[in-house]
Amino acid sequence: MDKKATNKLNKEYENKDFFGESDESTSYTFVPVEAFHEVEEAGDRNSLEVNLLIHAENSHVMSALKRDYGGKIDLIYLDPPFDIGSDISIDLSFGEHSSKSAPKSNLFRAIAYGDHWKEGSESYLEMLQTRLLLCKELLSERGSLYLHCDYRSTAYMRLILEEIFGKKNYINECIWHYKTGGMPEKLGYGRKHDTIHFVVKDPNKAIWHPQKEKSYLGHKYGFKNIEIEKDERGHYTWTNLRDVWIIPALRGNQPEKVDYPTQKPEALLERIILASSDKDSIVADFFCGSGTTGVVAERLGRRWIMCDQGDLAIHTCRKRLLELHSEVKNKNATARHFLILEAQEDETSGNLSKLYTDYKESYIEKVFEVIGASREETGLFQGRLKGNPCYLVDLEKNATKELVLKLEQSLSEMGEETGWCISFNFDEKLTQEFTRNQAIRLIQVPKEFFQQGRKSAPVFYEIPLCKFEVLHQLDDSYDVHIIDYVPAATINGNNRNDNLKQNPSDFIDMWAIDFDYIPGKHFHYDWCDFRSRGKRSLELSSSAHWKYSQAGIFTIAAKIVDVSGVETVSLQQIKING
Ligand SMILES: C[S@@+](CC[C@H](N)C(=O)[O-])C[C@H]1O[C@@H](n2cnc3c(N)ncnc32)[C@H](O)[C@@H]1O
The missing domain is CATH 2.60.40.10 (Immunoglobulins)
Structure with a gap:
């Protein structure tokens, strides 16, 4: 694609008031931060035709989506944290080693996301209830929602879903059966299934394409007019898909496996998307993790919207989608254009000042506690970190070049050589001109610091x-x-x-x-x-x-x-x- 077309496309996106703002309950506008234009010609497209990967907290995203996408999404698949009570971590590798083959020295442990609810399961269920209400507003009249959970919360989920969607719209409790996972050491049966609740907006209008599966007979006699076929396992007939799905969970050596914990098999999403969406449907996943839903939707020619608040999740999705795009390109086909969006205003600090006023007041205490800094007011600095003076920039402010110059001045007046400037926001000018030998070193307050559900402190x-x-x-x-x-x-x-x-x-x-x-x-x-x-x-x-x-x-x-x-x-x- 030549630069002229690219610029035209960029102009279109820049001028677009993407979504958000018009609804009073919406505080955030989401704007593109990355575009992968080389995969498709610009054409005359409107925002609804572009696939969206949104890096943000999903209740903000769903509220903002209501204006342009309310009543337009045909299928929502949700695979939220399961209320496990801990953080979900993964061993990541670097360099030429893959995480599968890396020696221990080339691995480090990272937290993909938190699944720890300080106020207990009640707060977890409340969190989901809010999001399910938003999903209902986004679903079209023909829409379906699949909610993935396990033994910990399935009973509550069903009640919440029936409350929100109505009992008559609750269609199936699908069981995904797999063989992996351990066995209880003492009491109990091996837990070998997850539950996927299936509800629709209106059973008379819902999109439904029955999927087929093989039903093995154990003999070669069947009903009249029903064809009996045979494969290496024996005789079978084709029957409509039932609600127990036997699909192997992903193992490390499978080609579709990426470095993200809790990744679901593409085969699972494939049957859901084929059954409950059409070619022109929009399919959404607001807890998208590694991006399985988007990848399968793309392969099946559906449009998609995905959202996750985690850096690692978005990075994993981006790589997975880029790989898919080059796979499609190699087959001389085209994949749909996609954008990565983030909130224009800072949703984290906005969210913080609106919702967590108490927390905000103790911002400095919390940050210092997490990074192991002590309070000690000297010069402009508020504390000490690893023996050196440190300064935390106010949440609403940016760390600027001018501020760093002032801190350097204060540092030399104190006769110290090294200091820290810790901030949530940094001026582009400061980071661009920053060099490795400067007296003041910069530390980023991570977004995860403000997210719910984490047990251990996020990494700074x-x-x-x-x-x-x-x-x-x-x-x-x-x-x-x-x-x-x-x-x-x-x-x-x-x-x-x-x-x-x-x-x-x-x-x-x-x-x-x-x-x-x-x-x-x-x-x-x-x-x-x-x-x-x-x-x-x-x-x-x-x-x-x-x-x-x-x-x-x-x-x-x-x-x-x-x-x-x-x-x-x-x-x-x-x-x-x-
Ligand atoms: C179980 S994983 C999803 C895995 C995914 N189905 C896959 O195949 O890779 C749940 C995801 O939800 C994300 N998440 C949790 N709470 C969220 C929130 N409030 N907003 C956005 N994403 C959230 C986590 O970061 C995590 O990636």
């Missing part, structure tokens, strides 16, 4: 640094080479730091270039490379051979995403002569 990272050079090739094309990368060191939490001194670029899981980035606007993928389970190597020089079609000054942006999903963007201007 130092801001990662990246430097690149622009390669001007003989054929007048341009490429990018990463010359320096300092991965985000953790301040608390996992054992990632032990490995940082090895090859830092091993921590790069994906990187991408936008050759014509417009600061403050979304990043579009002109070129990218990433590691997957099957492909572990990663080039530090791009092979984009990018050609500018006109003279001018352009900003090249390189985005690096590390193995934990932590992102950094580095910018450089170039002048193209006519």
Whole structure:
């Protein structure tokens, strides 16, 4: 796709008031932060035709979606946390090793998401009830909702669903039977199933395409007019799919397996999507995790909307979708365009000031407690972290270059060499001009800090640094080479730091270039490379051979995403002569 078409597409998206705002109960507007335009021509499309991956808290997303998508979604699949009472973690690998084959020294433990409800199961059920009410508003008259849960909450879920959708609209309690998982040590039977509740908005209008399965007979006689077939297991007839589904749970060596815990098999989503949606349907998943729903919906030609609040989840979805897009491209077909969206206003701090006023007042205490800093007012600083003075920026404010200069001044007056500036928001100018030798080091307050349901403290990272050079090739094309990368060191939490001194670029899981980035606007993928389970190597020089079609000054942006999903963007201007 040429740059002119890309720019046109960008203009369309920039001018679009995406969704949100008009409804009074909605506080957030979601705008594109990443576009993957190279997969399809721009055309005359409106926002409803683009697939959306939304990185945000799902109740905010669903409230905002009501304006444009209310009554328009034909199928919603929800696979929320199960109220397990702990955090869900995963061993991530770096470098050329996949998590499957990596030696222990190349693995570190990361938390994918929290599933711990401080106020107990009641607060968990309330959380789901709110979201199910929102789902009902989004569903079309022909719509269906599938809610995935296990023995812990299935009985409550059924009651909540019947309350919200009506008893007559409760259709099935589907059992997904698998063989993995352990056996109880003392009392009880092995737990080998999950429950998937199936409800519809209106049984007379619901989309329904009965799926078939083989029914083995144990003999070769059947009913008149029913054809009996045979395979290696024996004689069978085709029958309408029943409500017990025997589908193997994913194991580490299966090709579809990605590095995300609780990933569901594509076969499970395939039967749900085929049964309860049409070709032109929109399929949504508001707890999307690794993105199974979107990947299957895309393969089956449905439009999709997915949402997750976790960095690792969104990063996993992005890679999975990009892989799918190149798979589709190799078959000379096209995949639908997709965008990554985030809240325009900061939903976390907005949410915090609206809902957690008490919490906000104790913001500094909470942050200091999590990172192990002590209170000690000296100069401009409020405390000490790892022996050095530290300063926490107010939640509503940005850490700026001016602030860091003031902190450096205060530091030298105190006769100290190193200090910390901790902030939720950073000015782009500050992070772009930041170097590794500065006296003040920057720490990011992670979004997870404000999320419900976490047992252990979220990991705080130092801001990662990246430097690149622009390669001007003989054929007048341009490429990018990463010359320096300092991965985000953790301040608390996992054992990632032990490995940082090895090859830092091993921590790069994906990187991408936008050759014509417009600061403050979304990043579009002109070129990218990433590691997957099957492909572990990663080039530090791009092979984009990018050609500018006109003279001018352009900003090249390189985005690096590390193995934990932590992102950094580095910018450089170039002048193209006519
Ligand atoms: C069980 S996992 C989903 C797994 C997914 N079905 C798959 O196949 O990979 C649940 C997901 O819900 C996300 N989540 C939990 N609470 C959320 C919320 N309030 N808003 C958005 N995402 C949430 C978690 O980050 C997690 O990725």
